[in-house]
Amino acid sequence: MDEDLEREAREDARPAIVPVAAGLWLGNLAAACDAETLARRGIAQTLNLAVNADVPPLTLPDGTVLRRAKIGLIDGPGDAPVHLVAAALAISGMRAQAAPGKPSYPDHRPGGLLVHCRGGRSRSVVAVALHLARTGGGDWRMEIARLRALRGLDHNQPGAAMLALGEAAWPLLAAVPLKD
Numbered sequence: 001m002d003e004d005l006e007r008e009a010r011e012d013a014r015p016a017i018v019p020v021a022a023g024l025w026l027g028n029l030a031a032a033c034d035a036e037t038l039a040r041r042g043i044a045q046t047l048n049l050a051v052n053a054d055v056p057p058l059t060l061p062d063g064t065v066l067r068r069a070k071i072g073l074i075d076g077p078g079d080a081p082v083h084l085v086a087a088a089l090a091i092s093g094m095r096a097q098a099a100p101g102k103p104s105y106p107d108h109r110p111g112g113l114l115v116h117c118r119g120g121r122s123r124s125v126v127a128v129a130l131h132l133a134r135t136g137g138g139d140w141r142m143e144i145a146r147l148r149a150l151r152g153l154d155h156n157q158p159g160a161a162m163l164a165l166g167e168a169a170w171p172l173l174a175a176v177p178l179k180d
Contacts, residue, residue: 006010008119008121009113011028011119012028012029012030012118012119012131013030014030014032015027015028015030015031015034015037016028016031016119016120016151017031017037017041017114017120018150018151020087020128020132020147021042021132021148022057022097023042023095023111023113024091024112024113024115024128025043025112025113025114025115026114026115026116026120026124026125026128026147026150027115027116027120027124027153028057028116028117028118028119028121029048029050029115029116029117029118029119029120030052031046031098031114031116031120032046032055032114032116033055033056033058035058035059035060035061038039038058038060038066039060039061039062040116041112041114042111042112043066043091043111043113043114044064044067044109044110044111044112045062045066045067045068045069045094045111045113045114045116046066046067046068046069046071046113046114046115046116047069047070047071047087047090047091047113047114047115047116048070048071048072048116048117049070049071049072049073049115049116049117049123049124049127050072050073050075050117050118050123051072051073051074051089052072052075053106053117053118054070055068055070064109064111065080066151069090069094071083071086071087071090072115073087073117073123075117075118075122075123075159075161075162076143076159076161076162077161079091079165081168081169081171081172082169083163084126084127084130084166084168084169084173085109085169085172085173085176087123087127088127088130088134088169088173089131089173089176091113091115091127092108092131092134092135093132094113095113096126097168098110100130113173115127115128121151121153121157121158121160122157122158122159122162123162124163125144125147125148125151125153125157125158125162126144126145126158126162126163126166128147129141129143129144129146129147129166130143130166130169130173133180134173134174134178135142140166140170144158144163144166154170
């Protein structure tokens, strides 16, 4: 067990980021805080799903102020299914949101979305899988398997509590009309 925790800590210290769909990436906290990594991929916004991690404001090398949003999920028991539904819907909403130029808004431009949690192995994987299944008409469990492979995760990730939460959230999310 200590070996797994040490491996995760080493991984968490460096940016981990993978494309999962056009304009959508899955990653970790280190990636969300790395302006060069985000800029190279055309990412202009992030969604943090970790209750135990806060990210500071960030300006990309071109002067674009990164848009940040957060829905703090617990990596383990404690979340209500609607909280995970909110995360999946936030992904849809952020991907569809325009970037109006208003004097009271920081400089921003349209760009991709990075969905992350601390390690990018559990909370963000389940939320992205639910979003992809909802918008693509697929099976969210198949999306979990695909994201696991893309992210290089083992069979223990996402964690059992997050997978159970996904099972409880899916019927609620699937009932939401696709109008985003």
